[in-house]
Structure formats: C-alpha cells, structure tokens
Amino acid sequence: MDGRLNDLSAIPDATPRDIETLLAVLACGARRIERVEMSFGTVWVKRYGTEKPIVWTHAQNALARLFRKPFLRASPRLDRKAMVDREVRRLEAFAAEGLPVPKVLYRSDSALVLSDAGPTIGMQLGTLKSADPARHDALLVACAADLGSVHALNLCHGRPHPRDLFLENGRVGYMDFEEEPEAAMPLPAAQARDLWLLFLQLVPSALDGETTAGRALSAWMESAPGDALSELCLLVAFLAKFLWLTRLIGRVHMGSDLRRFLAATRYLSQVLLPPRPADASKAGKDD
Template identity: 65%
Template sequence: MDGRVFELNAIPQMTDTDIETLLAALTRETRRIERLDLSFGAVWIKRYGTERPPVWTKAQTALACLFGQPFLRPSPYLDSRGMVAREIRRITAFAGRGVPVPQVLYSSGSALVLSDVAPTVTARLDVLRNTDPTAHDALLVACAADLGALHGEGLCHGRPHPRDFFVAGERIGFMDFEEEPDAAMPLAVAQARDVWLLFLQLTDRALLGEATAGKAYAAWRARAPAAAEAELARMLQFLGKFLSPTRLIGRVHMGSDLRRFLAATGYLSEVLLPPRPADASKAGKDD
C-alpha cells in the first residue's frame, strides 16, 4: 500500500450532502466503528489508534517462545497508519483472488470508510436459530467450506468469526482484516489457527451437534491445503494437553470460553489425533 488517500468523490453516487455528512463524521472521532447512513446506503467508518496497545500481545509472544508454539504469536503491532495500510492491502489481496470483501471507499492515516456488506453471518444465524435449524447449521458448514477455499488460495483470515463473515449470494464473504498472523508465523500454521478459531464458534453454535461439526470439517478439508491440516494436528497435540485441566476447572466454573475450548479442541482432537492408550482400551471394552 503506497499510502495514497482515496478521493471522496470516487464513492458512487456521492452527493454534496453526503460528503459534508461523511467529513463531519470523520472529524468527530467518536466510536471506533461507526455506521453512517448516506443517500445511496450505509457505509462503515473504522478508526485506528483509538485504543492502547494490548498488553496481552507481550504475553502471547512470551508464551510462544516458552512453549515453542508459533501459532501463539500475535500479529505484528502497527501504528494507526500501518493498520490502515494493512487492512487495505489485505482487502486488495482477497479481492484479487475473487473473494467477496467490503469495498474501500476512502482512507486516511487513521480511518477507513468501507461499503456496507450486510447481512453478516451472525445476523443470519440469529434469524435461523429459531426458525430453521437445518439451514442454520448449513450456513456454519458453508463458512468452513469457504474458509477452506480461502486457504486453498494461499490466504488466511486471522480472526475467523461469524461476525466477520457476511452472506454474499451463494458465497461467504470476509471482512475485518486487522490481524495478519502469516506475518508472524508460517502460512500453514496461520491457516491451522484459522480452523481452530472457527471451530471455537462452530461447535458451540451448531444446533445439530457433531453431525454439523463433521460436515464442516470435511467441507474445509476438501478445499484446504494438506499442509494446513498437518499443522492443525501438531497444534492439537499441544492443546490437547490442556483438555483435562480445563475439564477440572469447568467443574467449578464452566464459562463460555472454557466451554468453547473444550468442545472445539476435543472434537478436532478426536478427528485428527490417534486415541490415547486409555481411550483405546476403553474402546476395546465397548466392542
């Protein structure tokens, strides 16, 4: 990204009133993310540099070094100008591979104006949850399939979550590209991390249980690189060590984060890792 600023007049159907409204919003610098309704539809303003550098990033780096696990590394920290450039660069890369993404309408050194891409997958899931459980879980499977297609194109998202996906006709679109894990770890590791992060949400949201998780994993695997699956297995060998302690903690207090960790890590471990000796013994007794 060369740092150039997109012209406001380049936005389709932009009126003088729209320009005044947008400029006023940009100078207000209130909320970090703001929806703005203009004459031709909604746009979104994303502001950068409004929050302090996360303390957790230093802890993540220390843990990654301590355990020798690249997937724990945080994305490189950038100032607001660097964050704007990163997001535009990644949107451009995804669009260049034919992936549905928001359109960048305007940029400055501290803000982006993006086109509206509603409905988000989260919003669609909320509607389907109580009306059509089958379609609800089919949408989760579609998310996994299109994430696999993304990985097959040599890309990774970094923070795959239904709120950062949107429905683009028959496809899933992607937004929110503030993370860049492949700048901190090998691409295959970043893609494996993507899958695990998606399954933290998917296994928790699936209304039809492991049947949906199985379809979703198969859909991702059919389109993703084999190297990503191999790295996922290595990740799970490490994460699996924390399943038993997490279950013990959960007996005292089972928060949503613990529940998602157990569901996703446990399911993926069963799929990818050979059974432990105790599990194999138990399985033999059940035969």
C-alpha cells in the same frame, strides 16, 4: 493503491451533503466502528489505533517463545497508518482472487470508510437457529468449506468469526482484516489457526452437534492444503494437553470463552489425534 481513496469527493454517488456528513463523523466520531447513513446507502467508518495496548498480546508472544509454538504468536502490532495499510492490502488480496469483500471508499492515515456488506453470517445464524435449524447448520458447513477454498489460494483471514463473514449472491464474503498471523508464523500454521478459531464458534453453536462439526471439518479438508491439516493436528495435540486444566477451571467458573475452547478442542482432538493408550486417560486427568 488507487489515489482516489484519499478523496471523499471521489466516493461514487456521494452528494455534497454526504461528504459533509462524513467529514463531521471522521473529525468528531469517537467509536472504533461507526455506521453512517448516506443518501446512497450505508457506509461504515472504521478507526485504527483506538485500542489500548493488549496485555494478552505480550503474554501470547511470551508463551509462543516458552513453548516454541509459532501458532501461539500474535499478529504484529503496528501504528495507525500501518494498520490501515495492512487492512487495505489484505482486502485487495482477497478481492484479487474474486472473493467478496467490502469496498474501500475512502482512507486516511487513521481510518477507512467501507461499503456495507449487509447482514453478517453471525446475524443470519441468529435468525436461522429457531426459524430453520437445517439451514443454520448448513451455513456453518458452508463457512468451513469456503475457508478451505481460501486456504487453497494461499490466503489466511486471521479471525474467521461469523460476525466477520457475510453472504454475497450465495458466496461467503470476508471483512475485518485486522489480524495478519502469516506475518508472525508460517502460512500453514496461520491457516490451521484459522480453522481452529472458526471451530471455537462452530462446534458450540452447531444444532446437530458433532454431526455438523464432522461435515464442516470434511468440507474444509476437501480444499485445504495438506500442510495446513498437518499443522492443525500439531496445534490440536498441543492444546489438548490443557483440556484437563480447562475442565478444572470450569468447575469454578465456566465462561463462554472457556466453554468454546473446551468444546472445539475436545472435538478436534477426538477426530484428528490417534487414540491414547488406555492407561493414559487415568494418568492424564483428561476424562
């Protein structure tokens, strides 16, 4: 790691006033992620260890042990310094492969200062939804295609949500490397979960429905390793067993998370899994 990352004065183009501003924000700021305007542009301060312990993390690992499914495991929980180390290391791994990522301008044992990557793909999708529906769906397909290329490089993002992606000179870029699923499960399983997590956002938001979802899946499969596809089929086969329960709960309250799970898992199960026998649908409550 570059030793200058511990020195605010080493930030390119930073003035003494910029350094004073950053020192004040780092010392007094309370928000986990904070935008700061400098004389040379925008930077982002990201703090670690501010989140309360997540009960779901423990439940997730308990379910993984109960069902013996590695893809259910949560990323290892770390202390603040280790979380900073992990994000810097993963940013460097993506950058080493020529993938666009924010630049680390400064680091401490509990925070990072990162360069601005511009509007996220999530923001751009929001604009394109009404302004240019065709480009909206083409951008979703591009995200899936690029994720397949990332997986072909033996990498995994961990949470490829459109709000954690951006465009740089027409290329998909990646940020927010807080998850490291490959530290808790085999890499192909982590890559399969990457694709499923992307599809949780992609399938419900695709304006051309399953046509766009099919293009996106095909685009990912063009580059993704075969082992990741095999793991994706196993993941979907397991989750599809709970579609009937999802629908049952949805009759009482269909929240956005439940709706995304239902849409993505149902679509992927339809296209990746063999058809069930005719009598299985009657016995299984899934139709």
